[in-house]
Amino acid sequence: MVKQTIQIFARVKPPVRKQQQGIYSIDEDEKLTSSLEIILPRDLADGFVNNKRESYNFKFQRIFDQDANQETIFENIAKPVAESVLAGYNGTIFAYGQTGSGKTFTITGGAERYSDRGIIPRTLSYIFEQLQKDSSKIYTTHISYLEIYNECGYDLLDPRHEASSLEDLPKVTILEDPEQNIHLRNLSLHQATTEEEALNLLFLGDTNRMIAETPMNQASTRSHCIFTIHLSSKEPGSATVRHAKLHLVDLAGSERVAKTGIGGQLLTEAKYINLSLHYLEQVIIALSEKHRSHIPYRNSMMTSVLRDSLGGNCMTTMIATLSLEKRNIDESISTCRFAQRVALIKNEAVLNEEIDPRLMIIRLQKEIQELKDELAIVTGERRTEALTEAELLQLEKLITSFLEDQDPESRLEVGADMRKIHHCFHHLKKLLNEKKILGNSIVSSESKDQDCQEPLKEEEYKKLRDILKQRDNEINILVNMLKKEKKKAQDALHSSSMDRSEFRRSQNSPFPSGNPEEGQRRLLSSASTQAQDFSTSGYRSSLLHNKTGMREEMSLGHQEAFEIFRRDHADSITIDDNKQILKQRFSEAKALGESINEARRKIGHLKEEITQHHIQQVALGISENMAVPSMPDLQEERLRSQLEEEKRRYKTMFTCLKALKVEIEHLQLLMDKAKVKLQKEFEAWWAEEASNLQVKPPAVNSLNHMKPFPQTSESQHDQSQFLFNKSDVYARKILPSPCPSPRSQEQSRTSTPLGNSTPERPMSSVPLTGDSQTDSDILAFIKARQNVLQKKCLGSN
Ligand code: ADP
Ligand code: MG
Numbered sequence: 001m002v003k004q005t006i007q008i009f010a011r012v013k014p015p016v017r018k019q020q021q022g023i024y025s026i027d028e029d030e031k032l033t034s035s036l037e038i039i040l041p042r043d044l045a046d047g048f049v050n051n052k053r054e055s056y057n058f059k060f061q062r063i064f065d066q067d068a069n070q071e072t073i074f075e076n077i078a079k080p081v082a083e084s085v086l087a088g089y090n091g092t093i094f095a096y097g098q099t100g101s102g103k104t105f106t107i108t109g110g111a112e113r114y115s116d117r118g119i120i121p122r123t124l125s126y127i128f129e130q131l132q133k134d135s136s137k138i139y140t141t142h143i144s145y146l147e148i149y150n151e152c153g154y155d156l157l158d159p160r161h162e163a164s165s166l167e168d169l170p171k172v173t174i175l176e177d178p179e180q181n182i183h184l185r186n187l188s189l190h191q192a193t194t195e196e197e198a199l200n201l202l203f204l205g206d207t208n209r210m211i212a213e214t215p216m217n218q219a220s221t222r223s224h225c226i227f228t229i230h231l232s233s234k235e236p237g238s239a240t241v242r243h244a245k246l247h248l249v250d251l252a253g254s255e256r257v258a259k260t261g262i263g264g265q266l267l268t269e270a271k272y273i274n275l276s277l278h279y280l281e282q283v284i285i286a287l288s289e290k291h292r293s294h295i296p297y298r299n300s301m302m303t304s305v306l307r308d309s310l311g312g313n314c315m316t317t318m319i320a321t322l323s324l325e326k327r328n329i330d331e332s333i334s335t336c337r338f339a340q341r342v343a344l345i346k347n348e349a350v351l352n353e354e355i356d357p358r359l360m361i362i363r364l365q366k367e368i369q370e371l372k373d374e375l376a377i378v379t380g381e382r383r384t385e386a387l388t389e390a391e392l393l394q395l396e397k398l399i400t401s402f403l404e405d406q407d408p409e410s411r412l413e414v415g416a417d418m419r420k421i422h423h424c425f426h427h428l429k430k431l432l433n434e435k436k437i438l439g440n441s442i443v444s445s446e447s448k449d450q451d452c453q454e455p456l457k458e459e460e461y462k463k464l465r466d467i468l469k470q471r472d473n474e475i476n477i478l479v480n481m482l483k484k485e486k487k488k489a490q491d492a493l494h495s496s497s498m499d500r501s502e503f504r505r506s507q508n509s510p511f512p513s514g515n516p517e518e519g520q521r522r523l524l525s526s527a528s529t530q531a532q533d534f535s536t537s538g539y540r541s542s543l544l545h546n547k548t549g550m551r552e553e554m555s556l557g558h559q560e561a562f563e564i565f566r567r568d569h570a571d572s573i574t575i576d577d578n579k580q581i582l583k584q585r586f587s588e589a590k591a592l593g594e595s596i597n598e599a600r601r602k603i604g605h606l607k608e609e610i611t612q613h614h615i616q617q618v619a620l621g622i623s624e625n626m627a628v629p630s631m632p633d634l635q636e637e638r639l640r641s642q643l644e645e646e647k648r649r650y651k652t653m654f655t656c657l658k659a660l661k662v663e664i665e666h667l668q669l670l671m672d673k674a675k676v677k678l679q680k681e682f683e684a685w686w687a688e689e690a691s692n693l694q695v696k697p698p699a700v701n702s703l704n705h706m707k708p709f710p711q712t713s714e715s716q717h718d719q720s721q722f723l724f725n726k727s728d729v730y731a732r733k734i735l736p737s738p739c740p741s742p743r744s745q746e747q748s749r750t751s752t753p754l755g756n757s758t759p760e761r762p763m764s765s766v767p768l769t770g771d772s773q774t775d776s777d778i779l780a781f782i783k784a785r786q787n788v789l790q791k792k793c794l795g796s797n
Contacts, residue, residue, distance in 0.1 A: 002089065002349045006310075007061050007317040008339045009077050010036055013102040014066040015325050024324050026063045034063040038333055041326055058336040059343075060320070070115065073106060074122040077317060081246065082123050084315045085231060086130055088242040089349040092249065092309035093119060096338060097321030098331040099221040099253030106319055107227075107250040108206065111670055112574050114581075114663050120202055120227055120248050121666065127229065128195040142189040142230040143198055145205035146172060148302050149223035151276060154212075155187050156205035156225070166212035174304050182304055189230065196665060202227065203669040207676050221253040222274060224302050239359035243352045247309055252277055254338070255331055276300040281338065287311040288344035315349045318342050373415035387419055395420055399427055483623055558686070565682045575674050582667050585660060592657045599650040606643040610636060 012024070023041065028034045039055045064073060081091040095103035110116030131139045145156040153172030160169060175183040192198035209225070229246040252274045279300035286295045287310060297307045308314045320339040322332045376383065387395070395414060402412040414420040566572050613636055620626070 004315060004347055006342050006345045006347060008320065008343045009062050009064065009317065010060045010320045010322055011064040011068065011073065011102060011106060012066050013321060013323045023326060026065055033059050033061060035059050036063050036336065038329065040329060056333055058340060070109065070118060074119055077319060078119045078123050079126060081315055081317055082126050085244045085246040086127065088244050088351045090245050090308055090314040090352065092247040092306065092314050092316040093319065094249035094251055095319045095321055096251050096254055097335050098255040098323065098328065101321040101323040103250050103321050106321060107248055111674060114666050117666060121199060124198045125195050137233045137235055140232045141192050143192050143201045144187050144189050144228045145201065146187055146226045147209060147223050148276065151301055153301055156208045157188050157190055157201060174301060182307060199665065199669065203673060207673055210677055211680060224252050224276065225250045226305060239356040240353050241356055247306065254335060276302045279303050283310055284341050284345065288341045311345055312347060313350050314347050316347055370415060373417050377416040383417065383419055387423060392423065395423055396427060399424060479622055483619065561686065562682050565685065566678060569678055571674055571678055575671060578667055578671050582664065585664050589657060589660045589664065592653055592660065596650065596653050596657065599646055599653065603643060603646050603650065606639055606646060610639050613639065
């Protein structure tokens with residue numbers, strides 16, 4: 001058992017704008033703790049806490065300042081937890097802080113650069129690397145991804161996500177067994193055998209989360225996400241299985257103070273916007289106070305799910321994310337205060353071991369049989385039916401192993417069945433008799449052997465002489481062959497064609513078969529061909545592919561508008577940048593793949609040369625009647641060192657290629673995600689524009705003179721087809737359409753289509769270009785499109 005208080009770390013996010021100095025300072029002291037001093041700026045201190053306190057001090061295990069990169073965070077915070085999970089303990093890492101302070105950046109990572117990948121992808125990479133290294137155990141890894149929003153749990157890896165919004169999915173519910181263990185119903189567990197599979201699941205969950213998010217449910221700031229790696233391990237042959245869970249938790253934004261900030265003034269009234277964080281705080285307070293017997297875990301789903309992580313069987317680490325800008329001072333102070341309470345909680349992590357149920361069954365079956373036998377003896381019940389073939393065979397095996405056992409204490413355990421006991425005696429008697437007869441025959445055959453010893457010796461002597469003659473002949477033939485071989489080798493050395501044929505041979509089979517390095521070579525060669533595969537055809541994540549393929553279903557006009565939207569969207573720069581990087585990585589991987597193949601060819605060539613050199617040496621030794629030197633000569637030494645050098649180069653390049661492969665996959669997933677985001681924002685914008693146009697018809701447009709929009713079901717359908725993509729969940733939620741979500745169905749029956757729907761998101765939140773010229777171009781474009789469509793509708797009436 002390991003007793004440990006929850007470890008607390010702080011991470012300060014770099015400011016968006018250049019910031020004034022002196023808001024905080026970090027003091028690293030010798031006792032392995034650091035302290036963070038938050039200094040209240042004068043103008044805030046005046047209106048805040050009674051003009052008295054001007055600075056606050058908080059202690060953390062370590063504080064990571066703005067310049068700390070993701071690698072440092074992983075190495076110092078996540079790696080130790082991942083290590084204890086590999087050893088069989090439960091682990092939790094949770095990020096706590098206000099919205100925008102860097103929780104998601106720390107836990108999952110940034111969406112732009114590969115180097116920005118966060119704790120989850122790095123931990124997965126580390127865990128799979130370790131599993132691969134450890135062949136002493138059999139490991140199984142499963143992934144689950146839970147989102148808790150408004151006290152309801154949703155499975156982010158539910159395959160039905162594509163078809164519905166968050167609220168339409170079956171809810172994940174909590175079940176408690178008699179031992180008060182928590183079980184989650186409807187939360188799917190997905191086996192991941194490689195880092196790549198696990199990463200795909202992470203991206204799939206994140207994409208599902210993004211798609212389900214609407215302006216009404218700002219899931220990313222108000223929900224908690226729990227990514228869990230379930231690891232079980234077992235030594236081969238052992239009945240004990242170890243289970244460990246690692247929760248990586250991105251909590252909801254912790255902001256609780258309403259900010260209206262006239263002249264930078266802050267309201268001090270506390271207002272909880274997230275109820276489950278409030279319950280989390282209550283649990284933390286209860287745990288940090290001594291002698292509290294009741295801990296209110298059951299109050300919320302999140303505290304129930306994380307019960308073990310808080311005051312239970314878990315190694316838990318908290319990361320307080322801080323955005324230390326002037327306007328966030330109060331939130332930062334409250335985050336630090338929360339952390340100080342968390343640091344008081346003591347957990348007791350134990351190894352979660354259990355017996356393999358299959359072995360348990362075998363053991364219990366045996367016990368039942370023994371009890372039955374005993375019962376039969378006690379009750380005097382006699383079994384009369386004959387023993388089966390299998391039973392007899394089993395008994396005979398038992399007798400044999402009993403007889404062979406050298407241990408004088410060993411017993412013949414056949415149970416209390418008299419039929420078996422009788423059979424054992426019979427069998428032993430039979431064996432004894434057989435042995436007697438055999439003993440006699442051995443004695444007699446031994447004496448016979450002695451009789452015919454002399455003539456046999458004579459015969460053997462003759463045989464040996466013959467064999468000797470044969471061997472002499474063979475040696476002569478071999479020497480002749482070697483001489484010929486030597487001549488051939490010398491000729492070959494002078495001929496230029498030798499190189500070419502050698503080269504070809506080495507390409508086909510660079511190593512002689514049966515070489516111990518063959519396995520590794522095959523692995524390497526498959527990896528380099530793989531590198532070529534993904535550099536040419538490109539690896540696509542099949543899980544995400546169908547999500548990004550949405551555009552193919554768009555109408556032409558829709559597509560044109562999307563192109564413009566995409567071009568002017570801020571994210572398109574990131575997508576284009578990543579595309580460039582990806583291209584570059586592809587060509588790097590291709591070049592590396594080629595170099596690896598080249599190195600392999602060289603290795604084969606060198607090996608061949610060494611073999612040839614050997615043959616020459618042997619042949620030379622024979623023809624000149626000299627002993628072959630046991631030490632390699634200079635030329636051979638040179639070849640060998642070249643070979644070693646080439647192998648080293650080969651290995652280095654292979655490692656690089658592996659890393660490059662991971663990076664390429666990660667970049668591709670990032671791009672897929674960015675594309676889905678762009679698509680979603682476009683659909684939202686498109687729907688909003690359409691409804692705006694319906695509410696107030698444009699002033700300078702020929703539409704002014706048109707009749708009201710025809711409301712026939714057919715034209716309504718037609719229009720919806722034009723405006724909304726079938727797969728567009730978001731559009732369906734905002735506008736009553738021919739296929740409304742169950743929730744909006746009620747409304748759509750009573751209201752006129754389109755006209756009644758007001759945009760739920762202000763225009764300013766739509767990521768337009770900021771370039772009013774372009775924006776109005778797009779609007780004009782949409783209006784013109786609608787014009788065409790409406791004319792078409794009228795015409796068809
Ligand atoms: P939260 O999840 O707490 O709401 P995010 O992780 O989404 O906050 O961070 C908000 C923004 O700040 C994102 O654009 C993110 O990329 C950026 N960011 C956060 N932390 C860092 C950091 N340490 N370095 C660089 N950028 C960061
Ligand atoms: Mg976030």
